[in-house]
Amino acid sequence: MPARFPFTPLLKTETSKSQSDSQPGCQLLVQKPGDRGVWALGTSYILKHRPYTPGCEIEIQNADLVRRRLGERQGMPPIPKTELHWRDGDRYFTMESRIKGESLDNALPSLTQEDLTRIGQQVGQYLLGLKTITLPHTARLDGRLVNDWRLFKPLPDSSSGDYLVCTTDSELASNLALPIAHRLDKPNLDAFMAKMPSGLPFTFSHSDVHEGNIMINDGNFAGLVDWELAGFYPSWWEYVNSSPLLSEYFPVQMQNHYALEWFRVYHSIRDKTKEEGAFRLSEYLAGRAWSGA
Template structure:
């Protein structure tokens, strides 16, 4: 016996399929992929999700942001900081959800900017980096107390036989660590003479170690904040 009430579509099949495709547009999209299994995703228009392999100490990024927000609290001239909403470890992954900083990266905006815009943004970024230097420490270390290893200067060593980084307290400590990666390439008198010319690294101040066009956020020809 046929059903008494047959099911009839409310819209034509073509329209239904078209609407389904619109509804299926993802609100999560990949913004950046970096070596080492690091990804940054946009979550809608207001948040970003950072995903990376978990390594002991990677939580320091959250501590860094909290430190900056606390240090600049109440200042009206402070550029935006990507505030952390959530962070957690899930197995061998670590995730951070942050509020998005307005605008676009300087890298994306460059084609639309003139020389005056670039000069103004450069000045504003420089002033912000100078602001960070008000945070002084008696030692050169990460916020969680671990030794610093900066990709540009204190690169991971090829093997442990070359030595190891430590928490620095003096210019001689800094020079010794900077020299670890080249000590085996020079004779000792040349190495000592070279390292003796190193300028002072003090005072040790809080720094953003990856300032480039992709991490500088701008809008209407002005600097808004640093990310990552």
């Protein structure tokens, strides 16, 4: 199960137990869109490869920030440490330490409801720690706009405007209005955007908390992997975009049901048919609770 608003699913490899046993030294774990892959190097390291693009080193910076700010706290799960990284022609490679355990999606068949409740509480506490890291604007650590397309979907052309780094709720609302302005008349657009939950303060978020990135060991949360999308997002984004399998067990300080309901309607207006978006909007503005998935 991906996050609530998936953009592009992972292309997971199918590796049988006999295959993994016969090739313990190097095993392809995940193939991702865009000619990217993740390999296990023995039991201690992970190797990632991808096409090189300027700024793709940001994942290392994100993990290093969390390690510096939160890694010393008692009980904090480990953050993968980059041991080596290099560019080879048009390819980029990173080798990082491997978190002990397995991904939540692989562990699910052996977990009980009690396990999921406990893991959800543990993940929520971890994300609360991230929320203590704030910035006055929405951005990646290198200053570029945050790049989770589930929040700021690529615009069709320049005539729609341009996303800008946000410093206020008004600027955040202006950004989010860009991809839906052509789908609503101005009175409805204004009425809907006026209900946008405040995104302040902008907090550091992993922004990709789904079952494939949540590591489990002995029935407990063991850490998060894949920090590529992390950055400073609206304060409600981590909860809104997190795994629906676990988020109902997050601490109350993490939960924001108003923001989740608003973004569900926003997602329908932006990404569903125009008719479905109009229906969800009319229900929302009339004060009727969301009844869909």
